[in-house]
Amino acid sequence: MGPHCDSLPPGFELPPLPLMATSSDVSQVLLPIGGLVGREIDLDAFLQTLMDRIAVTMQADRGTLWLLDPARGELFSRAAHLPEVSQIRVKRGQGVAGYVAEHGEPVNMPDPRGESRFFADIDRMTGYRTTTILAVPLRDAGGALYGVLQVLNRRGGGRFTDDDVERLMAIAVQVSHALQSTSLYQELQRAKDQPQAPVGYFFNRIIGESEPLKVIYRLIQKAAPTDATVLLRGESGCGKELFARAVHVNGPRRDKPFVKVDCAALPASLIENELFGHEKGAFTGADHRVPGKFEAADGGTVFIDEIGELPLPVQGKLLRVLQDREFERVGGTQTLKVDVRIVAATNRDLARMVAEGKFREDLYYRIKVVELVLPPLRERGGEDIERLTRHFIAASAKRHRLPLPRLSAAALERLKRYRWPGNVRELENCIESAVVLSEGEILEEHLPLPKVVGVPPAQTETGAPALPESLTGELLPLAEVEKRHILRVLDSVKGNRTAAAKVLQIGRNTLGRKLKEYGIADEG
Template sequence: MSAQRILVVDDEDNARRAIATILGEEGYEVAEASHGEEALTRLADFSPAVVLTDVRMPKMDGLTFLKKARELGSDASFIMMTAFASVEAAVEAMRAGAENYLTKPLDANAVLVVLGKALEKRALKREAESLREQVRERTRFHNIIGESPQLQAVYDMVKKAAATRATVLILGESGTGKELIAQAIHQESQRRDKPFVKVHCAALSESLLESELFGHEKGAFTGALARKEGRFELADGGTLFLDEIGEISPSVQVKLLRVLQQREFERVGGTQTLKVDVRIVAATHRDLLAEVKAGRFREDLYYRLNVVAVTLPPLRERKSDIPALVNHFLEKYSDAYGKDVRGLAPGTLQALLSYGWPGNIRELENAIERAVVLATGSELTTDDLPPVLRGPRPAGVSVSSLIPGATLAQIEREAILQTMEMVKGSTTRTAEILGISVRKVQYRLKEYRPDKSGTAQSDTIDEGDDLEAEPPSE
């Protein structure tokens, strides 16, 4: 390690030289300045780790020097030297960001001890910063947010697969981030400087998809006015991402199989055989093995694609990622809409965590975007969330999660309301399931109404009258 740099600032030449000599003998690299102006220049061209500065100096005093240094962005540690052992001067300097102070006349040992401590503290701070940076790196894998164990396993697979040319099949429900993962595989690989080409297989008709993938020769079909290069050619040296691979027709499946086996193909209407070096990443939200069993997807193609499989878990199975994703989208859409929504009002996160997210991260992203647009303050409230997430009770609260903490009446309320919801409002079915009378269900429902007026809703009329009295206990 190279010598640490120390700047000594003092208008008294003898005092300054004495310290500089001691520090030089200890192996530090030392620079001197006799006043604040000169010291500011040395800060810039010498970039010391620590500055030892006198407090009382003509022109610019030590405190002003410290403040100016900070304004100029210096992160050097400051140790103030003061001839007046006044606590005020020390406190003021510390408040302005000084690390420590020494009283004059200086004791050589004290100087070395205080300096050593300041350097040690800097080293620790730097270490902490680099650790934080590493954590950021880990949690921000190619802009993919989330550090749940399930996602960590995905990142590991991506890294391993990226190091090879193996074909990768990405599976996962809609909105789980399959495209992001495909891009991450490309970015992690040696091919990152070569093209990443995407084909959305479901969006094109069979013949269009074929000419899109393999290109066509002039006159290959009506409308083929000129030769066109296919995506395989465009992706040469790079990665071809075949999205929604589960949707391709049997004839395209055959052609794809050949490219995967032999890395060669012909353009539509062409005779020349073209060779390419392309890594294939395919994705589908379908259960591709089930498609194979149903005879809709070629088994041999399935095995060619499924060399490495990466399965993205649905969001409901990794809810621990929700807070970080919410923060990420809050920042993204606050910036996009020029708003300053930075946090969540009480209850909002609970509502986000209780929901099942059938549309996964895409649905969460849309919900946060919408909420940011609607938000009036600096925090998102449950009112800003889409209606499916609101309601008096968050969806999916399990009755067992109320124990302990809730009263029996509250637990009964949840049991009745949730059962009602499951049976689409039938009081008869609710009563049957809970083993109580329809009258009791109706009585409770009336009780739960905010205004407590009107008659309880019921799909039966058998016992629906006389709701004012508490029914006899069962």
């Protein structure tokens, strides 16, 4: 069977790095870009940049990073100099890369003609003429092979030497160490236990391949290279900050500060001071000048979380920053210029707030130049829930220095049936608890989820699942259900609003606003 190739539209390109001179120093391959592996970088763009640097270091015409798809027993080209096709798949044992994957040893082939290990079909498919090949295995910390690093055609017409073999082996160690810190490596491990879902990823640290998420990924790839203001909307716990960081990291400002302001965590009276800073003497106790977040983020990105909590006077000041990139500190008269990109997030209905006079209409349109509506976890499907679950199991086991537990089928099914009102954040906390409490295998009893009353009944005549008996006595509007739950939580923590907000996983200001709507007076 011949190699399989895919054709895809042109991918997103990482903003260019400084040109790299030819060097035999393998540390220079990863050193300038190694800091990106812990951030929300576009992984394809990162890996392509990495392969560019490897090709330069090895004085090769082309390079390919092959990864092992454990479910299909195939190698697939993840990052490669393949202008003719977007991806190639070969079986283990097929071609030079397949041989390295099968036997776990490097291959240096000075002349592929007549070599049984050389798979000429790839050259015929691409129209490229391979004259020399060097390929080495990629192994993880446990020694397991999960990929192959390959370079083709040494520049100048020469052959790859024994020194080149040692150099590429050293580079492979560095590359493997970096890749094991990314969600790509975790995806490869996840695919072993979830073979029905193919290996997939877009941005590092953001897990999910559902169609609603792919729409978001494509929008970020378009918006990130620009300076357009981005508004992220979605329920609490959907991961808005991760997506905000992805916008920043994949744009030209990625090496400048990313500064977060959480409006829900600040008293309304302090938000202006936090954003814009203050001058000495601006208020009682202001004994020296303090710069604000906009000054701290100059050249970078300001992420304004829960922008719906901004008081109206501060909204006007923010509008001026968006329009003119200037402001004054609290208590000051000097106009300051600032170069920042603004990414905002909210779980509130800003259009409704505009209609109610609680949010400025002109600011609303200024911040939603690019609007990303993040789907709640319950709309992302069972495959994404399983992907996230296995990711959190691995991360929690590593964090708490515990053996990696198995996930029972019953526990997985329970996780997929649950509605996840707290979204990804709730799932992460649930899995961390289960990993700590389990002994080798996560069972349904280890999941800190609400108990299911009785056996799930059959579907109703409309095809929808019937409600448990305990929920069918009274049908309530959603707002009333939310109100009763909030008041029950507040009562359970003896009126402590900070504790209640933590349990509900919302900001304290958000809780205060809801209680005010319920006619409950402020504290004190």
